[in-house]
Amino acid sequence: MKSLLNNMSSYRGIFLSLLIAFILNMTPLRSNPLLPDFVLIVLVFWILYFPETVNLLTAFLLGLFMDVQSSNLLGINALGYIIAGFLIVFWNRRILSASPIWQVINIFQVVLLVHISIAITMWILVPSFVFSSLDIFLPATFEALLWPLIKRLLANQGPFISRNKP
């Protein structure tokens, strides 16, 4: 996939990576609550490195599509993605200047907050909604652990990022 993305211009790379993440999210495996949200982690990457191109509006639209796809309440995933986007923009410098291990921990904080806010919103609104702490912690852990891999895969596409590396 690295070579596939290598020669793409950045917009096509962004679109393609988000599409692949979305397709991964659509696979039947994801009906298990404990699996990571690939769209969330790819979105976090792009918002972190390209805040001018991928912004809160992208997060909102992607969230809406994810809601329709998973036949969830319309707006619940969008809410989560927007909170993720905001936190990433807010902690931009802190995350970018952190060492790789601290970066994973920072990302863990962000996705954990996303999952908690989604669960709380559902819990307040939907009377029959039940969840366990595992449903929040495990996906967040997997997403944080995916971060180094996602970063390696996406950061190697052309001179776009490497030019800006110190």
Add this chain to the structure above:
Amino acid sequence: MFQSPPALFNQGAPLLKLSVFVSLCLLLIIADYQFRATEQIRATLQIVLYPIQIALSQPGKLIDTASDNLRSLSTMKAVIEQQTIQIQNLSLLSNHAEHLEIENANLRKLLALQQQVAFKTLATEIIYKPSNWASQKIVINRGLADGVNVGMPVASDTGIIGQIIRVFQYSAEVSLIEERDSAIPVLVSRNGVRGALFGMGRAEPLDLRFINSIGDLDVGDYLTTSGIDGTYPAGFPVAIITKIDRSETAGTFISCRPVANLNRFRHLMVLLYQPSSSAPNPIIPDSVKNKKTSKWGNK
């Protein structure tokens, strides 16, 4: 790191943006949950997603056909023979059923009872199961274009598996009977005791409630649709009683399991059943709904 100023400053005011988007989300969520007012937005987004969903369901189909092709000729012959015998048996039964149906209709006419509504079935295929662990749904490849409507029951070859809860142009969402707070009016086919079957969530046993004479029930009793609500036609198998918990203090819990395997087959039937009564759907009172029990740390 970046030559340009950090994103926090050149994005305008992210806090303002955040509050705008978050309030938009909350508005959508409440409009969707309380008023079901977002079907148009949903249908529009679904138009974009539909080609991807169909494309993604192709590999599974390919594997199915490939495995069919790899089966040897002799097994195929055996299968065909078996199925021919089955069809012969079924057609005999169906002739008999037709005879009984006519007889039944005549008797009903004589007794001036309400006529049973005849209905057609529509074969359909599952496109995918939405990756949403909080609700138990599947998406099928028939929609408004095929005459599918909200509220129609969906069955597999063995029994009722759910009900259509949302239709798009070419697809529809089916809520399975194990969905929390879904309810079906049923009766015990052995003695006609009536009750209501409630879903309790993913892979949990169904809960039979509102039974007057619990003593008449037994493990292994078949529950069929009673047809009282007008949504489900009468007489379709739904579940089997698996366990009766009699306790002095907390009342009796009757656990059941669905007759149809909810997670196995690709092909289903939509019963194109238009309810005969025009009575509005009953509203489930809060006292009956599942209690909000957070399972923090129980798992």
